[in-house]
Amino acid sequence: MIGKVVVTVHVDDPVAIRATGLAKRFGDHVAVAGLDLTVEEGELFSLLGPNGAGKTTTIKMLCCLLRPSGGTASILGHDVRTDPIAVKQVIGVSPQETALAPNLNAWENLGLMAGLHGIGKQRGRRRAAELLEVTGLANRAMDKVKQYSGGMQRRLSIAMALVADPQVVFLDEPTIGLDPQARRGMWDYVAGLKGTTTIVLTTHYLEEADALADRVAVVDGGALVALGTPAGLKAKISGTPVMMVEAPNVTDGALAALRRAYPTARVVPAGVEIEGDDLSVYEIADCLRPFGVEIRSTSIKHVSLDDVFLELTGKELRE
Amino acid sequence: MRSTELAKRNLKEVIRDPLSLGMAVGLPLVLLLTLQALGGDGAPFLTPTLLTPGIVLFGFVMVMFSSAMILSRDRETSLLGRLLTAPLRSSDFVSGYSLPYLLVAMAQAIVLMTVGAVLGLGSAGSVVLVALVLAAMAVFYVALGMILGAVLTVAQTSGAYAFVLILTIFGGAWFDLEEIGGLFITIGDVLPFKHALDASRAVMADGAGLGDIAPDLYWIGAYTTGAVVLAIATFQREMRK
Numbered sequence: 001m002i003g004k005v006v007v008t009v010h011v012d013d014p015v016a017i018r019a020t021g022l023a024k025r026f027g028d029h030v031a032v033a034g035l036d037l038t039v040e041e042g043e044l045f046s047l048l049g050p051n052g053a054g055k056t057t058t059i060k061m062l063c064c065l066l067r068p069s070g071g072t073a074s075i076l077g078h079d080v081r082t083d084p085i086a087v088k089q090v091i092g093v094s095p096q097e098t099a100l101a102p103n104l105n106a107w108e109n110l111g112l113m114a115g116l117h118g119i120g121k122q123r124g125r126r127r128a129a130e131l132l133e134v135t136g137l138a139n140r141a142m143d144k145v146k147q148y149s150g151g152m153q154r155r156l157s158i159a160m161a162l163v164a165d166p167q168v169v170f171l172d173e174p175t176i177g178l179d180p181q182a183r184r185g186m187w188d189y190v191a192g193l194k195g196t197t198t199i200v201l202t203t204h205y206l207e208e209a210d211a212l213a214d215r216v217a218v219v220d221g222g223a224l225v226a227l228g229t230p231a232g233l234k235a236k237i238s239g240t241p242v243m244m245v246e247a248p249n250v251t252d253g254a255l256a257a258l259r260r261a262y263p264t265a266r267v268v269p270a271g272v273e274i275e276g277d278d279l280s281v282y283e284i285a286d287c288l289r290p291f292g293v294e295i296r297s298t299s300i301k302h303v304s305l306d307d308v309f310l311e312l313t314g315k316e317l318r319e
Numbered sequence: 320m321r322s323t324e325l326a327k328r329n330l331k332e333v334i335r336d337p338l339s340l341g342m343a344v345g346l347p348l349v350l351l352l353t354l355q356a357l358g359g360d361g362a363p364f365l366t367p368t369l370l371t372p373g374i375v376l377f378g379f380v381m382v383m384f385s386s387a388m389i390l391s392r393d394r395e396t397s398l399l400g401r402l403l404t405a406p407l408r409s410s411d412f413v414s415g416y417s418l419p420y421l422l423v424a425m426a427q428a429i430v431l432m433t434v435g436a437v438l439g440l441g442s443a444g445s446v447v448l449v450a451l452v453l454a455a456m457a458v459f460y461v462a463l464g465m466i467l468g469a470v471l472t473v474a475q476t477s478g479a480y481a482f483v484l485i486l487t488i489f490g491g492a493w494f495d496l497e498e499i500g501g502l503f504i505t506i507g508d509v510l511p512f513k514h515a516l517d518a519s520r521a522v523m524a525d526g527a528g529l530g531d532i533a534p535d536l537y538w539i540g541a542y543t544t545g546a547v548v549l550a551i552a553t554f555q556r557e558m559r560k
Contacts, residue, residue, distance in 0.1 A: 063404050064404070064558075064559065065400060065403055065404065065558075065559075065560070066559070066560055067559045067560065084558075084559070085406045085408070086406075088404055088405055088406035088407075089406045091404060092404075093401060093404040095397050095400055095401055096397075097396065097397035097400075098396075098397075099396060099397040099398045099400060099401040100396075100398065101328055101332065101398060102396075103331065103332050103335040103336065104328060104331060104332075108328070108331070111324075112324060112325075112327075112328050113401075113405065115321065115324030115327075116321050116324050116325065116402065116405035116406075116407060117321075117405055117406065118321055118406070144335075160401070
């Protein structure tokens with residue numbers, strides 16, 4: 001009898017996550033509408049979008065928690081539909097909710113996740129100790145986590161995603177509830193993983209994506225709206241410089257004079273905003289001073305990812 | 320085995336919730352002592368030999384409730400979602416959640432049987448056969464807890480517990496079903512509770528053997544197998560919605 005021989009050839013593929021036409025419907029509601037994404041190994045990739053944009057649904061499909069309604073996706077070559085155990089072997093997830101075992105202490109929570117991923121007791125203990133230090137929880141490691149503050153629980157939640165040394169980490173809104181200092185500490189740690197661990201980060205904190213992400217995907221209504229580096233996305237909409245003139249007492253006459261030189265001038269709460277390529281601080285001052293306007297400062301406004309999102313979708317990102 | 324890690328966590332949750340643990344063992348014990356004291360007035364089903372198996376089965380309902388609650392709570396707090404991202408199969412999850420509660424059920428049964436023995440419980444037949452019946456029912460109740468916990472909210476779980484508790488009335492632990500007859504017997508015959516109680520009482524009081532209680536064992540086996548299969552299927556569904 002001649003058996004069928006299947007040969008698997010591992011090609012050196014730098015892609016950690018590949019999604020093609022990935023879709024999810026809940027009845028008539030389309031949560032994710034045919035997403036095409038590739039994330040390279042070691043890349044920190046951020047998914048941005050307002051609530052209900054499909055970020056968490058996308059992550060749940062990639063983590064094998066939701067079955068896609070259409071399309072395909074793979075993690076390090078393992079198909080999320082047909083090989084979920086292999087996918088789960090290489091991923092770590094920090095869900096939107098803190099999702100901890102409340103009657104266990106931090107040490108035991110970390111040990112639980114290390115044990116479920118089968119990384120071995122010694123290695124698990126070493127990783128847990130390291131992460132407890134990084135998250136600043138070492139001195140409370142033996143306390144039941146239900147006694148922790150929200151910020152401490154959030155830090156432990158992130159540590160639980162990392163304890164098994166996963167090759168691909170999904171961090172879904174990981175720094176919600178952290179104070180600025182703890183958030184900065186977590187950024188430093190996550191940034192340190194770049195290059196060795198593939199990270200998918202969803203966040204509402206745009207400065208977080210801006211500071212950490214190699215690339216950003218803006219999603220809205222379950223569809224990809226834009227994809228690129230934070231700088232690249234900002235460059236797309238930053239063709240015309242915007243000058244902010246801080247002046248508390250801009251009168252109608254002063255504005256009219258300014259508009260004769262710069263038709264784009266408009267009053268904003270702090271003063272006047274002018275969009276244009278050839279902006280001269282001196283000329284602006286000459287227009288305003290005859291009307292007794294006191295100019296306190298001038299600055300060129302930098303484009304943020306907020307502006308990118310507003311430009312692309314017409315929506316505020318933090319809705 | 321990775322399911323052992325999950326079982327260890329769940330056992331810790333049980334041990335660190337002394338109120339629930341105390342209720343699970345203490346309440347049936349109080350019931351046994353109270354009803355046995357009433358049995359002195361001559362009601363035959365209140366003698367230790369006939370009463371104790373019913374109390375053990377009642378205790379299992381409380382274990383079912385605890386197992387359903389932890390699973391339901393883990394779902395509501397998204398801890399289950401996190402656990403489901405670990406490389407475990409649905410059967411690993413069912414065993415990881417079930418084993419600690421089977422241990423509690425076993426401990427509960429041993430305590431109640433020991434107290435029953437002190438009160439005068441005796442077994443004319445094989446103790447192993449009684450243990451087999453009770454063990455099968457413990458598996459049934461814990462599997463039922465898994466099913467309820469996997470589909471119901473914490474609030475709904477309390478309602479389901481009350482419903483199952485009412486159904487166990489048709490087991491005949493608290494009164495003689497034969498005296499009431501009719502619909503009670505019909506319903507009792509299609510549920511596993513009466514079969515479990517009849518079988519254990521027959522062995523303990525009358526010395527019945529395996530062949531004598533075989534029809535009851537078929538019912539118990541069918542319900543237990545069905546509950547375990549359904550629990551695994553429910554988990555599979557939960558893992559990939």
